[in-house]
Amino acid sequence: MKFPGRRRHKHYFPVEDKDPLTNQINPESRLKRSYIVGIDQIVVDIEAKVDQAFLDEFGLQRGMSQVIDSDVTNALYDRLKLNDMVDYEFAGGTVGNTMHNYSVLADDRSVLLGVMSENIKIGSYAYRFLCNTSSRVDLNYLQPVDGPIGRCFTLIDESGERTFAISAGLMNHLRPESIDKNLIQESSALVISAYLMRTQGNETMTEATMQAVKYANEAGVPVVLTLGTKFLIEQDPTWWANFVNDHVDILAMNEEEGLAITGFEDPLLAADKALEWVDFVICTAGEKGMFMAGYVDDQHKRATEYPLLPGAIADFNRYEFSRAMRKQDCQQPVRAYSHTAPFMGGPDSIKNTNGAGDCALAAVLHDISANEYHKLNVPNSAKHGQQAITYSSLAQISKYANRASYEVLVQHSPRLTRGLPEREDCLEQAYWEQ
Ligand SMILES: Nc1ncnc2c1ncn2[C@@H]1O[C@H](COP(=O)(O)OP(=O)(O)OP(=O)(O)O)[C@@H](O)[C@H]1O
Numbered sequence: 488m489k490f491p492g493r494r495r496h497k498h499y500f501p502v503e504d505k506d507p508l509t510n511q512i513n514p515e516s517r518l519k520r521s522y523i524v525g526i527d528q529i530v531v532d533i534e535a536k537v538d539q540a541f542l543d544e545f546g547l548q549r550g551m552s553q554v555i556d557s558d559v560t561n562a563l564y565d566r567l568k569l570n571d572m573v574d575y576e577f578a579g580g581t582v583g584n585t586m587h588n589y590s591v592l593a594d595d596r597s598v599l600l601g602v603m604s605e606n607i608k609i610g611s612y613a614y615r616f617l618c619n620t621s622s623r624v625d626l627n628y629l630q631p632v633d634g635p636i637g638r639c640f641t642l643i644d645e646s647g648e649r650t651f652a653i654s655a656g657l658m659n660h661l662r663p664e665s666i667d668k669n670l671i672q673e674s675s676a677l678v679i680s681a682y683l684m685r686t687q688g689n690e691t692m693t694e695a696t697m698q699a700v701k702y703a704n705e706a707g708v709p710v711v712l713t714l715g716t717k718f719l720i721e722q723d724p725t726w727w728a729n730f731v732n733d734h735v736d737i738l739a740m741n742e743e744e745g746l747a748i749t750g751f752e753d754p755l756l757a758a759d760k761a762l763e764w765v766d767f768v769i770c771t772a773g774e775k776g777m778f779m780a781g782y783v784d785d786q787h788k789r790a791t792e793y794p795l796l797p798g799a800i801a802d803f804n805r806y807e808f809s810r811a812m813r814k815q816d817c818q819q820p821v822r823a824y825s826h827t828a829p830f831m832g833g834p835d836s837i838k839n840t841n842g843a844g845d846c847a848l849a850a851v852l853h854d855i856s857a858n859e860y861h862k863l864n865v866p867n868s869a870k871h872g873q874q875a876i877t878y879s880s881l882a883q884i885s886k887y888a889n890r891a892s893y894e895v896l897v898q899h900s901p902r903l904t905r906g907l908p909e910r911e912d913c914l915e916q917a918y919w920e921q
């Protein structure tokens with residue numbers, strides 16, 4: 488496990504170090520590993536630049552992720568190929584991207600659950616998915632199916648808006664009995680997306696997801712839900728609010744999805760509302776950066792050393808130096824919020840915003856899993872006197888997540904090709920000495 492956040496920070500020390508003061512590990516025994524599990528509809532993204540007329544021609548609604556039938560799929564595919572419009576074809580899926588990015592950032596194991604074609608031809612979409620996924624993502628638990636995985640036509644217009652057209656193949660045929668109870672119950676987190684609830688006919692993905700959620704809830708493993716697209720949530724916000732309240736511990740959304748589920752346009756108020764249902768909230772807000780909200784026990788709260796920020800909640804970042812806790816573990820829960828502007832104000836030129844939110848979530852998961860890893864291996868550390876769910880403070884995680892998203896913005900795909908640098912060249916030496 489590579490540790491998250493600012494490296495060379497006073498709380499940052501690799502637990503493998505053979506320092507007798509900080510390392511209480513028996514050198515004979517191997518380090519215990521932590522891992523996270525994610526469930527996804529296994530898809531390959533087929534990206535192309537299009538205009539409104541193109542979307543109209545195929546009856547696609549701009550900005551939405553929609554499932555298309557085989558006639559539309561064939562017509563769309565033929566048209567894209569005929570006119571040589573495909574920019575790239577690369578493994579995708581919102582949770583698949585998150586697992587991949589987590590494994591790249593943490594240099595550690597994540598497990599992806601879903602389906603995979605049992606007969607794979609070189610060059611096929613299934614083959615491409617496997618080739619474009621980090622070798623740190625454990626694919627051994629994928630369920631074989633007799634047919635194709637999904638395809639996600641990622642159509643980007645002049646304004647940068649993305650329209651997803653999903654040709655499902657057998658991506659929704661994951662069965663509940665393919666979910667390994669121990670695998671879920673021993674993990675640091677279970678990651679799911681709202682898309683998994685969009686199934687029809689004989690598709691079993693929703694039941695499989697609910698099975699995994701049940702196992703995680705029983706064992707107190709945090710369930711992390713990413714909302715995916717506002718259109719799904721808008722169809723029945725009350726159902727989603729109830730689902731989140733009953734089964735989810737950590738909620739990741741962008742401001743549009745935040746509005747859809749909470750009714751609040753302001754991402755800070757949306758995050759605050761969602762804290763009524765969950766323990767921790769990440770709300771990304773594009774060029775405005777990112778908001779985080781969580782709980783801390785009064786005795787563990789830590790005041791920020793940064794300027795206090797105005798907003799719909801006055802001085803909302805007052806306790807952003809706190810590590811997040813589950814509400815139920817707090818005797819006197821205090822709400823803590825943080826906001827961070829995009830790293831370096833955002834890149835000069837954005838190559839792609841697709842997957843920036845997935846990558847932010849991967850960074851947050853890295854911090855949560857690092858906490859579990861540290862707890863497993865150095866249980867007596869003073870750090871774990873506080874029953875926190877994160878290794879770092881809200882302020883620190885938020886910076887880390889923004890930094891990770893930046894990396895997606897400056898490349899052409901939602902999946903990171905390499906980890907973050909050990910130290911940022913753009914930051915002065917003094918920063919690293921703190
Ligand atoms: N135009 C931008 N300028 C600067 N930073 C940006 C911009 N767009 C996104 N970011 C960075 O990426 C993060 C996530 O972006 P965004 O809110 O667009 O996620 P999202 O809509 O959930 O993305 P996706 O669903 O594609 O994963 C932001 O918090 C910010 O740090």
Ligand SMILES: O=c1[nH]cnc2c1ncn2[C@@H]1O[C@H](CO)[C@@H](O)[C@H]1O
Nearest residue numbers: 528552579580581639651682842901
């Ligand atoms: O219905 C869906 N299921 C799973 N993933 C999806 C769906 N629609 C879009 N994406 C995925 O979202 C990622 C960006 O966040 C894209 O890579 C795309 O594959």
